[in-house]
Amino acid sequence: MALWSGRFTENVSEFTQRFGASLPVDKALYAQDIAGSKAHAAMLGSAGVIAQADADAIVGGLERVQERIEAGKFAFDINDEDIHMSVERALIADVGDAGARLHTGRSRNDQVATDTRLFAKQRCEDLMAANVALRQALVKQAEEHPDVIMPGYTHLQHAQPVLFAHHMLAYVWMLARDFERLAAARRAADASPLGAAALAGTTYPLDRQMTAASLGFSRVIPNSLDAVSDRDFLLDLSYACSVSCMHLSRLCEEIVLWSTAEFDFIELSDAFSTGSSIMPQKKNPDFAELIRGKTGRVVGDLVALLVTMKALPLAYNKDLQEDKEGAIDAAKTLEDCLVCAAGMIETMAVKPESMRAQAKKGYLAATDVADYLAKKGMPFRRAHEVVGHLVLLCEQRGCDLDDLALADFQAESDLFEADITSALDLDAIVAARTTEGGTGHAAVAEQLALAKQVLAADEAAL
Template sequence: MALWSGRFMENVSEFTQRFGASLPVDKALYAQDIAGSKAHAKMLATVGVISEDDAQQIAAGLDRVKADIESGDFMFDINDEDIHMSVEKALTAEIGDAGARLHTGRSRNDQVATDTRLYAKQRATDLMRANVALRHALIGQAEANFGVILPGYTHLQHAQPVLFSHHMLAYVWMLARDYRRLQAARDAADASPLGAAALAGTTYPLDRQMTAGELGFASVIPNSLDAVSDRDFLLDLDYACAVSCMHLSRLCEELVLWSTSEFGFIELSDAFSTGSSIMPQKKNPDFAELIRGKTGRVIGNLVSLLVTMKALPLAYNKDLQEDKYGAIDSAKTLEDCLQCAAGMIETMSIKPENMLKQAKLGHLAATDVADYLAKRGLPFRHAHEVVGHLVLLCEQRGCNLDDLSFDDFKAASPLFEEDIVKALDLPSIVAARTTEGGTGEAAVAQQMEKAKAVLAADESLL
């Protein structure tokens, strides 16, 4: 029988019961629901609304319910509709009237908001921890392969040579920003709605500060309408997950490309590859592709909640029942993707000789040749044109810039001297990028230390 059965002459149909039930999703919040109920009961006893004996029976009963759930002995019934009713029914069946007093002074509206905020805080912390693990893996590869040169790309065309370490650190900084977003989502969830009741507060002398403290919330939400209807904190979590997955998708796209025969920059370990049912030679980067594919669903979860929220009047509406599935799914998906990406990065083999071979193609020294002329007084735009003609000459001859003779360079501009050969040396080109954030070894070494310091500071917050 439904909790509201006194007002109705008949129950909902079997179909509408299933259609309206959130239990298949929100049973994942059982631990948060029980924690909230224990804090509420303790507070009710403290302010004299229920007896101390009732509060003790409730706490002990809730502990037994939690133990049954975690042992697999608890039987969830779809007729209970949601986790709140499921837990309360089991509690009341075990301890009687004391269990029936638990709901005094609260509504499922503030109860579900409390559960969801507690869940969001925990999952954000879990994701921050997984984020840190992947950053360790990326920095580990950057350190292990310091000095390795690969071609840098724009428009997927050869552009300028960069250090492989520099490339890995670019993702470290993306993930550092993702960490900040997850941290912000955790902070956004860190306020207690418990005690707001259905929408207007309650006539019972509840101590909302006490329950907030019991549950580890930093503050109490000051407006009861906002407390039960706000889901901004879930939007923040969904957004943080979506952006992080987008970054992982970019990383995985490069892993897929780099592991092809055409690039040959890396080889993924067998543990993070699969074969073909028909082609014996295949080694497919399936898990990188899966991360790339799962990103679409996580982005969809963010859009779904935004659309759900866009036209809701205050305060609680049943639409909000749709808020949890996407957040639970996004957090789980991102956590799995971060773990998978860390494994791929830690175990992949780097092929420096293939990276260097490709870096010697595509005239990657062209910008440095133009800079050579500009440093000798030729306006850069004119220098750009001179080197463009030299590249065209190479294309016509089917050769690279370093294949041209000194006479070829001298014919293009009298400013060229014998030392132009140094401007064509890839290690020298890379090393010359000494500006902060550049790809020169000295600059990357400084960047590495900064990335490690930021990582250590972030890890200390977990």
């Protein structure tokens, strides 16, 4: 019979027992469940709610249960329904009646909320560490290739030349924001619901501040109804995972493109590539594609929890059993993706010559030629039109802007002089972008220093 069987005259069917059980999912939270129970037992003994000897016996028994689980000697039974009952049954079998006193002043409602918050805090920290490792790999690539020029794109069309380091740092800043979102999710989870009981608190003189401090929570949730029914912290975690996966998907899309023969900007390490079962020449960026694909499941985890929560009345409802599986999956998936992406970035070979060759195509100097005229007094809109005519001339001749003679330029405007050739030099074009956040060497060096400063601060905060 179930924990609540005193009210019922017959047990649930085998099917509904399996259908209603959360043990296959929440057994992953055994360490958090045991930590919460130890804190609760110690508080019960300190408050005089149970005898100190019983409290000590409970703590000792819980430690032995955890040792058995971690040694692989614990048999989980689906009839226990959830991790809470698995642990409690094993505890009672170990210490007798003292174990049966553990649940005094506590409900599975505040118990599961406590377990889940402890889990979310830890997973946020794990993800923040993996985030830092990927940013370190990106920064390293930027540092090792300070002068490599590549085409920058809009609409996936050649736009203006940029430094490869500048491109890498764009992802560093995306990930820095992801770190902040994960840190915010951790702060959201960092509040103790323990002591809220089922929904209304309890008549026992519990010390909620004591259990909160014991478990490392920074504060106590002030409303017992909210304490057992809030899952905003899991939404925060799932959202942070979704945005981070979206950023990784963008990065991996570029890795896939850059590793093609058409781009030929990079070559992935063999350790992060696969072959074909039929085409012996193939070297496929499968792991970049997998990261891109796994983004969908993480976003799905977020949507599933949003829909689960959207119409729940206060306080606890069985629907909330569905809160953990998606969050566990999202965190695990993101962590794996971060680790894989870090390995890919750290080991990929950059091809500067291919990047530079492509940067010479597609009239990437056009904006600088227009700026040349604007700086000599021509309204920019008119300068834009003049350079458009020059590009059309190049298309008709099958050449690039730097192939035109001075006379060709002067046929469009007498403002052009012999120094127009300096506006067509790739290195000069890049170096001229000196504004803060620009792609010029000096600006990128300043940006790199700032990125490393933020990265060091985030690493120190872990």
